[in-house]
Amino acid sequence: MMISGEERRQAPVAPVSPVRKEGDGGGPSEPDVKRPDTSDLLKRMRRVDPDAARRYRQRSGQ
Amino acid sequence: MDRLIGIETEYGIVVDGLSAADWVNESMAVVRGYSGSAVQGWNYRGEDARRDMRGFTVKSLNTNPDDAVFDTASRHPMSHEEERSDRILANGARFYNDHGHPEYATPECRGLFDLVAHDRAGERIVLDSALRRAASTSRGVTIYKNNTDFHGSSYGTHEGYLMRRSVETSTLISTLLPFFASRCVYAGAGKAGVENASGTDADRYQLSQRADFVAVEASVDTLHNRPLVNTRDEPHATPSKYRRLHVICGDANMSEVATALKVGSTALVLQLLEDGWTSPVKLRDPVRTARNISRDLSFKLAYEQDGGTSIRAIDMQRAYLTAAEQRFAGCDDETDWVLQEWRTVLDVLETDFTKLADRLDWVAKYLLLDEFRQEEGLPWNDAHIQSLDLAYHNIDRNEGLYYGLEEAGAMRRLVTDSRVDAAVSCPPSDTRAYLRGLIIKRFGSAVKRTGWNGILFHHNGEDLLFDMNPLVEANVRVLNEEFATAQTLDEVVNIIRRNGQSN
Numbered sequence: 001m002m003i004s005g006e007e008r009r010q011a012p013v014a015p016v017s018p019v020r021k022e023g024d025g026g027g028p029s030e031p032d033v034k035r036p037d038t039s040d041l042l043k044r045m046r047r048v049d050p051d052a053a054r055r056y057r058q059r060s061g062q
Numbered sequence: 063m064d065r066l067i068g069i070e071t072e073y074g075i076v077v078d079g080l081s082a083a084d085w086v087n088e089s090m091a092v093v094r095g096y097s098g099s100a101v102q103g104w105n106y107r108g109e110d111a112r113r114d115m116r117g118f119t120v121k122s123l124n125t126n127p128d129d130a131v132f133d134t135a136s137r138h139p140m141s142h143e144e145e146r147s148d149r150i151l152a153n154g155a156r157f158y159n160d161h162g163h164p165e166y167a168t169p170e171c172r173g174l175f176d177l178v179a180h181d182r183a184g185e186r187i188v189l190d191s192a193l194r195r196a197a198s199t200s201r202g203v204t205i206y207k208n209n210t211d212f213h214g215s216s217y218g219t220h221e222g223y224l225m226r227r228s229v230e231t232s233t234l235i236s237t238l239l240p241f242f243a244s245r246c247v248y249a250g251a252g253k254a255g256v257e258n259a260s261g262t263d264a265d266r267y268q269l270s271q272r273a274d275f276v277a278v279e280a281s282v283d284t285l286h287n288r289p290l291v292n293t294r295d296e297p298h299a300t301p302s303k304y305r306r307l308h309v310i311c312g313d314a315n316m317s318e319v320a321t322a323l324k325v326g327s328t329a330l331v332l333q334l335l336e337d338g339w340t341s342p343v344k345l346r347d348p349v350r351t352a353r354n355i356s357r358d359l360s361f362k363l364a365y366e367q368d369g370g371t372s373i374r375a376i377d378m379q380r381a382y383l384t385a386a387e388q389r390f391a392g393c394d395d396e397t398d399w400v401l402q403e404w405r406t407v408l409d410v411l412e413t414d415f416t417k418l419a420d421r422l423d424w425v426a427k428y429l430l431l432d433e434f435r436q437e438e439g440l441p442w443n444d445a446h447i448q449s450l451d452l453a454y455h456n457i458d459r460n461e462g463l464y465y466g467l468e469e470a471g472a473m474r475r476l477v478t479d480s481r482v483d484a485a486v487s488c489p490p491s492d493t494r495a496y497l498r499g500l501i502i503k504r505f506g507s508a509v510k511r512t513g514w515n516g517i518l519f520h521h522n523g524e525d526l527l528f529d530m531n532p533l534v535e536a537n538v539r540v541l542n543e544e545f546a547t548a549q550t551l552d553e554v555v556n557i558i559r560r561n562g563q564s565n
Contacts, residue, residue: 041466045434045450048463053212053448057082059162060126061072061217062284062310 063329063396066170066224066299066493066534069181069321071314072163072217073188073457074206077199083132085162088195090147092164092203095194096187098487099152101506103143105513108298108531114282115231115295115305124286128214132162150512152503153487154495155180157187161285163217164188164205169495170224170514172536174326174396176490178318179477183485185457207314208455209271212448214257216275218284219314221325223307224299224534229335234307235280235291240343241331242290242311243352244378246270248407249324250356251313252424254431254451255443259353265441266357267432269424271313273356279348284310290348298514299534307332311352316455316464318476319421323407326400327379330386339385343378344368359428361411376408383408421474426467427454494533496542501528505551521555529563 077088112120148158154169166184171177185207192203210216250269256262257274268274281289292310299306309328315321345351346366354365355375364372383404390397403421410417418425434440435447456462459469467473489499501509501517510525511518517528533541541561548554558564 038470041430041463041470044453044461044463044466045430047461048449048453050446050449053452054445056074056076056211056452057132057213058074058211058215058217059082059085059129059132060215060285061161061163061165062220 063174063326063333063394063400064172064536065329065332066172066222067174067177067325067329068168068170068222069177069184069325070165070167070218070220070222071181071184071207072160072165072219074208074211074217074455075162075164075192076204076206078202080201082162085132086145086159088203089159089162089164090145092188092191092195092205093147093149093157093159095191095198096149096151096157097190097194098187099503099506100149100157101502101509101512102148102150103509103511104146104148104150104156104158105511105516105518107513107516107527108301109296109513111284111294111296112282113295115234115293116280117231120282124283126215126286129161150498150502151187152489152499153180153183153485154489154493154499154502155184155187157191161217164191169489169499170493170534171490171495172492173490174322174329174400175476176485177325178322179481179485180490181321182318182477182482186482186486189457189459204461205457206452206455207316207457208251208452209314210253210257210274212255212257212452216257216272216288218272218310219312221307221309221312221328222298223309223329223332224297225305225307225332226336227297227301227303227305229305229332231293233340234305234335235293236344237335237339237341238291238331239279239348240341240345240351240378241328241382242309243345243348244355244375245324245327246273246313246352246356246424247361247375247379247411248327248404248418248422249312249315249320250422250424251315251320251455252427252451254447256357264443267359267428267442268356269359270352270356272311273353276311276349276352290352298531300531304534313423314455315423316462317421317423317426317473319403319474320423322476323400323403323421326396327382327386327404330390330397330400331382333390334382334385337389339389341381343373343381359415361415376411379404379408420472423454423464426464426473427451430454430463430467491542492536492539494530494538497528497530497533497538497545500545501554505554508551519551519555521551526555526558526564528558532563 146158156167168180196203246269253268253271256264277287278289280291294308297304297306351365454463459465489495515531519526
């Protein structure tokens, strides 16, 4: 078992949310796509190994 | 909405310096790296993946013969239990190795936005375990939440929906086929290139990662010759009353809106079926239609129906949406959110899909990749473009392109980071997952085996099975509250016995 005695003595598990409620971001809205600051995104794209997909192999899953 | 729902995600894995032959061992190691409260030992009571809801059990399930190349003689034989390395977590989730993929199955949720939070919590849990593995070996571990390796291997993101067994199987299948064939217009994660289709022009972008791997309309198989409608019959609940619809044709979504819309719209279609509604859309060839819809970004193509008429993908979806609006509008906040978002998305797809880049994965990724592709003069199936596609699904918050978009404020959120943080360790309060999580967290040393529908304890010299099959309705809340007050295992056992849930 991976349970420690200390963990077992903790208070009851707190609910994630006491009641079902709407998403924290509010209801749906009409699309309003503003151009975001993409400087960090471009850095991320530049860090991507262009051969990553060529080497990428996975076993079949379900 | 009021049904148990869940998402199981098989993640792609890469470990620096190793190959796909190592992924079983590496996935096991990632799972075993989990450091939070958990118990081991899965309870397979009532589970048989060969059982088909059409009333028969197949002798064996199809496997992909191509995987034999990864099975090396050097790998030492393992028991099923050792290979799975199950960890059942204090948030009620299951984390294990499935065919060389770390798999995270969310706890049963009842609320749509709870499910979104738990799906995202899964990303954090898997990443945290992967980083722990990497630190212990000094080999980098990269985890992808996607469904393809771009070389013909696919791995799944499955949805589970509890529903009434009273819906006829044939009706269920015929109504779901056009819905699943066209759902990728909003639920697709997007894919650069085409797989498993010789002679097809692969220089294209698709809506769906998974459409290339759908081979038949309905089947119990999941590893090979995959179906649009999976007919596995494992209810994880009282079998005479319930089915669990196991959906395997969907994509892994990074976007919270796409996840919520995918699950929410499907749940409403099941509600329609339970109300006796059946789809007026009857496709002549649902499998071929699913593939063609995935490859049409114009949304103008129409697909042949029985009887000779034809229908566009968006209109297929409108048929389901309109029926759901007529019956369920105003039922509850989540239903209204789904109905409004569903209509908005279909309307905008008719005019300019780029306006949906803040909420649909396939659009966000398309815009990201297409600008680069055009600047570099590369085809969609170029390895560099597919590498960027893969990077969109990297769950490392500092590297993944989806996370880059999210950080830039370009993606709509439905749940706060604090809610996701809570879901990492806390189960939903309104399902039986709460009972599972509480027992694991507080009395884990007494647990021998845990499953979706039961927990086997050892207590006072005897084994006791806590039967959770009946605990699938909203009134489980009362039992959850009673459990929360229990200070000792004796009290837990007394509550179980008083409620008639022990065997």
